[in-house]
Amino acid sequence: MDKLTKEQRRKNMQAVKATGSKIEIALAKALFASGYRYRKNDKTVFGKPDLTFKKLKIAIFVDSEFWHGKDWEIHKYDHKSNQDFWHQKIERNIQRDKDVNKALEESGWSVLRFWGKDIQKEINLCINKIEEIIKSRNNEFHKDTQRR
Template identity: 40%
Template sequence: MTDRLTSQKRSWNMSRIRSRDTAPELAVRKVLYRIGYRYRLHSAIVPGKPDIVLTKFKSVIFVHGCFWHRHPGCKFAYTPKSREEFWTKKFEANVRRDEVVKKQLSESGWRNLIIWECETKSSDIIENLLRGFLGENG
């Protein structure tokens, strides 16, 4: 199947996808701040440059896009119909890299939480995930 968009339009669309300060990441940061936690962003001294670093708790939080990081069972983790081989390789590399980073974090004594993009639609869900991860009863 061929792409419905021209290569120039597809390139323009892809260039607009941000890796930092995305809406899901901002939603998580807002809730985390509201419930009283202070954090660092994208720290290069921690393996994988996590989205959020809670140094005091030796914990990190990744806010993963369901499409890019292949959220199992999620409707947003679809594979485009054009250039399927390219996308499959790209997604497999992303998932492999995520596993390597999780292992490096664990070996370094860091705890990690992944919050999926689809879970960021509700601040209540975000808060429950954060409180559970950080050991609060709510």
């Protein structure tokens, strides 16, 4: 059974943001401070990534552990109430993430996904991974323009 009343649970769920979460903002600010410019929540890119480098075709997603099912097989039964609903919802999110990754990669995009806790604990590692992809995509881009 839920520890909160229905009204309390409803208020908690209403407070969940689709964009502009603390972890998303933290990553964006760290990238900006490192001199990188990006687009936030670009609706013209399939899957509406949290951050995009459109010219380099890099899509970055910031995923919360709860909504995107981190270690899902281990935490699947942590939900005490309304299990059928939560299992379906989170499994749909996991499948949608896979579908979005596949579609973007087939279109030539590099896709990076970071868990919220990884950003909170190891933001520099996340920035380093992004920088590696930016450098490799920049090299590919410059090779292509030199061939023309």
